[in-house]
Amino acid sequence: MTEQEVRVCGLLLQEMFGAVVERVGTHLLRGSQQTLRAIAAETGTPLHLVKKAVCVLVQQGMCVFSSVGPPRGGVQYAVSVDAVMRRLRFPRYIYTAKALYGDAGELLVEELLQHGHMTMSRAVRTVADRLTSSMEAGRCVELSEVAAAFSRLVETHFLQRCPSVDETITDAPGPGSAPTLTDCPAQRYTLPRVSFTGAGKRRRSSEDREGETRPKRARLDTPDIEDAEDAGVYWQVNFERFHHHFRDQAIVGAVASKLDQTSSEIVRTMLRMSEVMSPPGAACTQPLSANEIFRALPPGYSISRPVLDQYLSLLVDDPVRPSTAQATAVPSCRYCHTIP
Numbered sequence: 001m002t003e004q005e006v007r008v009c010g011l012l013l014q015e016m017f018g019a020v021v022e023r024v025g026t027h028l029l030r031g032s033q034q035t036l037r038a039i040a041a042e043t044g045t046p047l048h049l050v051k052k053a054v055c056v057l058v059q060q061g062m063c064v065f066s067s068v069g070p071p072r073g074g075v076q077y078a079v080s081v082d083a084v085m086r087r088l089r090f091p092r093y094i095y096t097a098k099a100l101y102g103d104a105g106e107l108l109v110e111e112l113l114q115h116g117h118m119t120m121s122r123a124v125r126t127v128a129d130r131l132t133s134s135m136e137a138g139r140c141v142e143l144s145e146v147a148a149a150f151s152r153l154v155e156t157h158f159l160q161r162c163p164s165v166d167e168t169i170t171d172a173p174g175p176g177s178a179p180t181l182t183d184c185p186a187q188r189y190t191l192p193r194v195s196f197t198g199a200g201k202r203r204r205s206s207e208d209r210e211g212e213t214r215p216k217r218a219r220l221d222t223p224d225i226e227d228a229e230d231a232g233v234y235w236q237v238n239f240e241r242f243h244h245h246f247r248d249q250a251i252v253g254a255v256a257s258k259l260d261q262t263s264s265e266i267v268r269t270m271l272r273m274s275e276v277m278s279p280p281g282a283a284c285t286q287p288l289s290a291n292e293i294f295r296a297l298p299p300g301y302s303i304s305r306p307v308l309d310q311y312l313s314l315l316v317d318d319p320v321r322p323s324t325a326q327a328t329a330v331p332s333c334r335y336c337h338t339i340p
Contacts, residue, residue, distance in 0.1 A: 006030055009084040016087070017056055020045060024053040025062070025079050033066065033076035059116040061236065086239060093242050097158065103131060104141075104149035109158070109237060117162045117234040121194055124150055128200030143196035151191060157241045157276050160188050162234040192230035240280035248275065259314070262301065266311055269296050 006029050014022035027043050028034065036054065040047045054077055057063035062083040068074045090113050098106035107127040112118055118126075124146045131141040153159045163181035248271040256264035273296055274285035294308050303311075 005081055009081055012084055012087055020049050021053045021056050024050055025057060028077060028079040029081055033078040035074045035076055061116055096242060096245060101149050101152055104146045105153060108150055108153060112237050117236045119230050119234055120150055120192060121230050124196060132200030133203045140199040142199050147196045154189050154191055157189060157238055159235050160238040162236050192233050194229045244280045263311055265301055269293060
């Protein structure tokens, strides 16, 4: 990485988390993986402050850790420059969630970006309270409504489960070793069984004025939330899925500018049908038949099947395609592959 990238990352860390986190973060960005004591010694920061700063970085998904083998032992930490720079895109992530899933989706993504990871029950209750507080007196938001938005974000892979501690390891990690985290793809987008009844609570005006009582009240409320049915199941924002969506939007815009709006809507439909089935870095979509595309078109585009075939042939025969092999078999993925 360049020194300019380190400086930008340092400014972001200082603005959002303070001087101590900035000092520890930039030190790890400039060097290699280090232990807590090494960070404290080289930065001149007290060890207890280093621990707090590293906790913040780990909580926000900007710091990774790994165990050091014998004879030295211990845990080493490293900061990812990409994870820090990603914070510049947070407003776009939030705006996209609002455009796709409304106010509830916007606030859910905002809360998860702010906290790094949260349980579903805590995120739903927090967002329901925020939405209720912003409404006029006598109105409220049901928890089930916010939970439905959370479910849609998970179904479309914009949210995913955080890796969990591997419970199959019987030996408890020692004081100088890191826990083993596992990421099960089969459970990554599986929602826990949580029942949401009731509505969000309106924040009383007295709570805003009593600054000293709010932290205590928050600590008292936290155990009730964490003891919910989904305790221990944490969720985070799937940044690759958002980037996948941004790429698809660029492809649709390129087709609209080169051909017409109907062609772009056909391409949008093909991308939407494959968005959760294709890997984030895939060069083409899943193979789709013309019948599948025709049935998936929005109701507003009442084009006939022969017209759809003509548009698909137009996309296949477009001169920007460098290859023509098997074009008629899989027109959708071949065309998407040609657009950067």
